[in-house]
Amino acid sequence: MNQEHDYHGHPNYVLTWAGLVALLVVSLAAASMGHKGLALLVIFGIAAIKAGMVVANFMHLRYEPRLMLGIVIFGLFVGLAFFLGVYPDIVPIPAVLAR
Amino acid sequence: MTSQTVPFDRVPAGRLAMWWVIASEVVIFGGLIAAYLLDRIRHPEWAALAQHTSTPLGALNTMVLLSSSLSAVLAHQAAQRHDLAKVTRYLSLTILGGATFLVVKAFEYSNEIHHGFTPVSGLFWSFYYLMTGLHATHVVIGMIALFIVLLGARKGLHLHRVEMAGLYWHFVDLVWIFLFPLLYVAK
Amino acid sequence: MIETVVHAPEELQKEPAHHEPEHHPASFWSRYVFSTDHKMIAMQYCVTSIVMVIVGGFLAYVFRWQLAHPGVPVPLFGKIDPNIYNTFVTMHGTIMIFWVAMPLLLAAFGNFLIPPMIGTRDMAFPTLNMLSYWTFFISTVLLLASFFVPGGAFGGGWTAYPPLSADAYARTDFWHGLGGDLWILAVALEFVAFLMGGINFLVTTISMRAPGLTWMRLPMVVWMIVIATLIFMFSVGPLIAGAVMLLLDRVAGTGFYNPATGGDPIMFQHFFWFFGHPEVYVILLPTLGFLAEIFTTFSRKPLFGYKMILTSTWVAAGLSFIVWAHHQFIAGIDPRMSTFFSITTILISVPFAVIIFSLMATLFQGQIELPTPMLFALGVVAEFLIGGVTGIYLGASAFDIYAHDTYFVVAHFHYTLIPVVIFGGAAAIYYWYPKFVGRMLDERLGKIHFWGTAVFFNMIFLPLFWTGMMGQHRRIFSYEAFPSLNTPLAHNLQVVATTGLILMALFQIPFLINLVRSARHGRPAGRNPWKANSLEWACESPPPHGNFPTQPEVYRWPYEYGMPDSAQDFRPQWEACP
Numbered sequence: 001m002n003q004e005h006d007y008h009g010h011p012n013y014v015l016t017w018a019g020l021v022a023l024l025v026v027s028l029a030a031a032s033m034g035h036k037g038l039a040l041l042v043i044f045g046i047a048a049i050k051a052g053m054v055v056a057n058f059m060h061l062r063y064e065p066r067l068m069l070g071i072v073i074f075g076l077f078v079g080l081a082f083f084l085g086v087y088p089d090i091v092p093i094p095a096v097l098a099r
Numbered sequence: 100m101t102s103q104t105v106p107f108d109r110v111p112a113g114r115l116a117m118w119w120v121i122a123s124e125v126v127i128f129g130g131l132i133a134a135y136l137l138d139r140i141r142h143p144e145w146a147a148l149a150q151h152t153s154t155p156l157g158a159l160n161t162m163v164l165l166s167s168s169l170s171a172v173l174a175h176q177a178a179q180r181h182d183l184a185k186v187t188r189y190l191s192l193t194i195l196g197g198a199t200f201l202v203v204k205a206f207e208y209s210n211e212i213h214h215g216f217t218p219v220s221g222l223f224w225s226f227y228y229l230m231t232g233l234h235a236t237h238v239v240i241g242m243i244a245l246f247i248v249l250l251g252a253r254k255g256l257h258l259h260r261v262e263m264a265g266l267y268w269h270f271v272d273l274v275w276i277f278l279f280p281l282l283y284v285a286k
Numbered sequence: 287m288i289e290t291v292v293h294a295p296e297e298l299q300k301e302p303a304h305h306e307p308e309h310h311p312a313s314f315w316s317r318y319v320f321s322t323d324h325k326m327i328a329m330q331y332c333v334t335s336i337v338m339v340i341v342g343g344f345l346a347y348v349f350r351w352q353l354a355h356p357g358v359p360v361p362l363f364g365k366i367d368p369n370i371y372n373t374f375v376t377m378h379g380t381i382m383i384f385w386v387a388m389p390l391l392l393a394a395f396g397n398f399l400i401p402p403m404i405g406t407r408d409m410a411f412p413t414l415n416m417l418s419y420w421t422f423f424i425s426t427v428l429l430l431a432s433f434f435v436p437g438g439a440f441g442g443g444w445t446a447y448p449p450l451s452a453d454a455y456a457r458t459d460f461w462h463g464l465g466g467d468l469w470i471l472a473v474a475l476e477f478v479a480f481l482m483g484g485i486n487f488l489v490t491t492i493s494m495r496a497p498g499l500t501w502m503r504l505p506m507v508v509w510m511i512v513i514a515t516l517i518f519m520f521s522v523g524p525l526i527a528g529a530v531m532l533l534l535d536r537v538a539g540t541g542f543y544n545p546a547t548g549g550d551p552i553m554f555q556h557f558f559w560f561f562g563h564p565e566v567y568v569i570l571l572p573t574l575g576f577l578a579e580i581f582t583t584f585s586r587k588p589l590f591g592y593k594m595i596l597t598s599t600w601v602a603a604g605l606s607f608i609v610w611a612h613h614q615f616i617a618g619i620d621p622r623m624s625t626f627f628s629i630t631t632i633l634i635s636v637p638f639a640v641i642i643f644s645l646m647a648t649l650f651q652g653q654i655e656l657p658t659p660m661l662f663a664l665g666v667v668a669e670f671l672i673g674g675v676t677g678i679y680l681g682a683s684a685f686d687i688y689a690h691d692t693y694f695v696v697a698h699f700h701y702t703l704i705p706v707v708i709f710g711g712a713a714a715i716y717y718w719y720p721k722f723v724g725r726m727l728d729e730r731l732g733k734i735h736f737w738g739t740a741v742f743f744n745m746i747f748l749p750l751f752w753t754g755m756m757g758q759h760r761r762i763f764s765y766e767a768f769p770s771l772n773t774p775l776a777h778n779l780q781v782v783a784t785t786g787l788i789l790m791a792l793f794q795i796p797f798l799i800n801l802v803r804s805a806r807h808g809r810p811a812g813r814n815p816w817k818a819n820s821l822e823w824a825c826e827s828p829p830p831h832g833n834f835p836t837q838p839e840v841y842r843w844p845y846e847y848g849m850p851d852s853a854q855d856f857r858p859q860w861e862a863c864p
Binding site: 075078079081082085086088089090093 | 560
Binding site for chain 2: 007010013014016017020021024027028031040043044047050051054055057058059064065067068071072074075076078079080082083086087090091093095
C-alpha cells in the first residue's frame with residue numbers, strides 16, 4: 001500500500017504457537033491443583049501471558065508505535081473502571097436482597 | 100518493543116482502522132466480562148454449574164483457534180512474499196479452523212441442552228450462552244471476512260487485506276483465550 | 287512494495303474526478319443518495335437530524351400541553367392518555383440525544399469539517415462512511431416504525447431501566463411490546479453507525495493531515511471532534527453488551543436483570559450511565575470546538591490558551607469515565623461510592639471551567655463583531671453556564687437526593703443540552719452554511735431566530751427550576767392526582783413553560799425559511815466570507831468533489847488574527863510567509 005508497509009518483521013510464528021500450546025497444557029494442569037486461589041492465579045496469569053504473546057507476535061504489536069498499545073490498554077482500563085465502580089453494588093449484596 | 104517502529108501517524112490507514120475496531124470490541128467484551136465476573140463472584144455456587152461445561156472440548160477448541168491463528172499469520176507472511184499458493188492454502192486452513200470450532204461448539208451446545216442446560220435455566224447458563232454465542236458470532240463474521248479476502252487473494256488482488264482479516268481473527272482468538280478459563284477451567 | 291503495484295490502477299482512476307468534477311458522470315442516486323462524498327454524507331446527517339428535531343419537538347409540545355392543560359385535547363394531535371404520555375416523553379429524550387444531537391454535532395459537522403480542515407480530499411474510507419449513514423438511516427426508520435406497532439413505541443423512559451423495560455407485563459404477545467425491542471435495536475444500530483463513522487474520523491485525522499499540519503496546528507474543533515469520538519468509542523462498549531442482555535431478557539426470557547434468577551437491575555443502570563454520562567461530553571465537545579473557531583474569527587484575536595484548552599479537554603475526557611454513578615445516587619448504590627462520584631463530578635467541572643474561561647479570555651479586548659453565528663456562540667456560553675453551575679449542585683449527592691427526578695433536574699439538563707445542541711448547532715450552521723452551500727444566510731431572519739430562541743428558551747426552563755424546587759416530580763402525567771403539589775403557582779409556572787415552548791418553536795420557522803430560501807437567493811459567499819484562517823476557507827464554496835485542486839500546505843496554526851503590521855489583519859494557514 002505504501003513504502004512503510006513492511007516496517008514490521010516476522011517473529012518465529014511456529015515457535016510462538018508451540019509456546020501457546022504449552023501454556024494451554026500448563027493451565028489445564030493447574031486447574032487440578034489443590035489450592036484454589038493459587039490455581040485461579042495461575043490460570044488467569046497464563047491467559048494474560050498467552051494474550052500478550054498473540055498480541056505481540058501474531059498481531060505484531062511489538063513493531064507498532066507505543067500509542068497503539070496504549071489504545072488497547074485504555075480499553076482494558078475502561079473495563080476495569082466499570083468493574084470497580086459496580087463492584088460494591090453487586091458483589092456484597094446478597095442475591096435475595098437484590099433490588 | 101523494538102526500536103524499528105514508525106510514528107503513530109505513519110501507520111498504514113487500514114491497519115490503524117483495524118486496531119480501532121479491535122479497541123472498540125475490547126470495550127464491548129470488557130463490559131460483558133466485567134458483568135459476568137461481578138455476578139460470578141456474587142454467586143460462588145456457580146462453580147458447581149461450571150463443572151457441567153466440557154473442559155476437554157473447550158481445550159480442543161482452544162487448540163483449534165490457536166492453530167487457525169497461526170495459519171492466519173502465516174498467510175499474511177506469504178502474502179507479503181506474494182506467494183499466492185501459500186496464501187490460498189493458509190487462508191483456507193484458517194477458515195477450516197473456524198468451521199471446526201463452530202462444529203465442536205454446536206456439539207457442546209446440543210450436549211448441554213440435552214442435559215437440560217438451556218439459556219433460560221439460570222443466570223450462569225444465560226451468561227455462558229451469551230458470551231460464547233457472541234464470540235461465535237465473531238467467528239462467523241471473521242470467517243466471512245477471510246473468505247472474501249481469499250477470493251481476491253488467490254488471484255493476487257488486495258493482498259494487504261490478508262493482514263486486516265488476520266488481525267480480526269487474532270482478536271477473536273484473543274477473546275477465546277479469556278473466555279475459556281472464565282467459563283470452563285475456573286471451577 | 288507489491289501492494290504499490292496492485293493499487294496503482296485504483297489510485298489513477300480517482301484522479302480525473304479530482305480535477306474536473308464535470309467529467310465524472312453521476313446519476314441522481316450515486317450523487318445524492320448513495321454518495322461516498324463526505325460533504326453529501328454530512329448533508330444527509332444534517333437533514334435527517336433537522337427532520338428528527340421537528341419530530342422530537344412535536345412530541346415535547348404534546349406532553350408539555352398535557353402538563354399545562356391536563357385533560358384538554360392537544361391541538362393538532364387530540365386526546366392523550368398516560369401511555370401515550372410515557373411513550374412521548376421516552377421518545378423525545380431518545381430522539382433528541384441520539385437522533386439530533388449526535389448526528390448533527392458529531393456526524394454532520396465531523397464529516398463536513400474534518401477533510402477540508404486537515405487539507406485532504408475525503409475521508410480515509412469513503413465507502414465505510416456511506417455505510418455509516420445508511421446504517422443510521424435504517425436505525426431511524428426502525429425507531430419511527432416503533433410508533434406504529436401494536437402497543438405503541440417504547441414508554442419505559444429514555445434510560446430504559448429494568449425491571450420496567452425488561453418486564454414481561456408490557457409484552458402480552460410477540461407483537462404487543464415490539465416497540466421496546468425496536469427501540470433497543472434502533473439504538474444499537476445507531477451505535478454501530480457512529481462507531482463506523484468514528485473510526486473514519488480518527489484514522490482520517492491521524493494519518494491524512496496536509497503537509498505542515500502538525501498536531502499543535504490543528505484547529506480546535508477537529509481536536510474536539512476527535513476527542514469526543516474517542517470518548518464515545520470507549521464508553522459505548524459496555525452498553526452494547528448491556529443492551530443485548532436487555533433484549534434477551536425481553537425476547538428470550540433470560541434473567542440478567544431479574545433478582546429472581548440472581549441478576550440485578552442496578553447492573554443496567556450502571557451500563558447505561560457508564561455510557562450515558564460520557565455521552566454528554568461527546569455532545570458538548572464539538573460545540574466547544576465551534577466556539578473556539580467562531581470566537582476567534584469574530585473577535586479577530588488568537589485563541590487564548592490553545593494548549594491549556596487541549597490539556598483540560600484530555601483531563602475531562604479521562605475523568606468522564608469515572609463520574610457516571612452521579613445519576614444513581616438514589617438508586618441504592620453504595621454510599622461510599624456516592625462520595626467518590628460526588629468528588630469526581632465536582633472535579634470534572636474544573637477543566638470545563640478552564641475551557642470556558644479561555645474562550646471568554648479570547649474575547650477580551652477583541653474587535654468584536656456580532657453576526658448571527660457569534661450571537662448564538664455567545665448564547666451558548668451564557669446559557670450553558672446556568673446548566674453547568676446547577677450541575678455542580680446536582681453533582682453533590684446531598685442536594686441530589688432532594689432534587690432527584692424533579693423538574694429541577696429537567697431544567698438543569700435542558701440548560702446544558704439546548705445551548706449545546708440548538709444554540710451550538712445553529713451557530714455552526716450559520717457559520718459554515720456559506721461554505722456548505724455557497725451562499726450567505728439572511729442576517730435579519732437570523733437575528734429574529736436568535737432573539738426569539740434565546741428569550742423563549744429561558745421562558746420554558748427558568749420556571750421549571752422553580753417547580754422542581756417546590757417538589758414537582760418529572761414523571762407525572764397529571765398533577766390533578768396530587769393536589770398538594772398542584773398549587774396555583776406551580777400550575778401557572780407549568781403554563782408559562784408550555785407557552786414558552788410554543789413560542790420558541792414558532793421562532794424556528796424563520797430559521798427553516800432562511801435555510802431553504804438562502805440556498806437560492808442568498809448573497810454569494812465567495813471563498814472566505816468571514817476572513818477566517820483555517821483550511822476549509824481555502825476551498826471554493828461549496829467545495830467541489832475532492833475539495834482542493836492541489837494538495838494544500840500548512841504554514842502556521844489557524845488563529846493568527848489581529849496582526850498589527852500586515853496588510854490584512856489575518857494570516858491564513860495556507861499562505862506562505864510574505
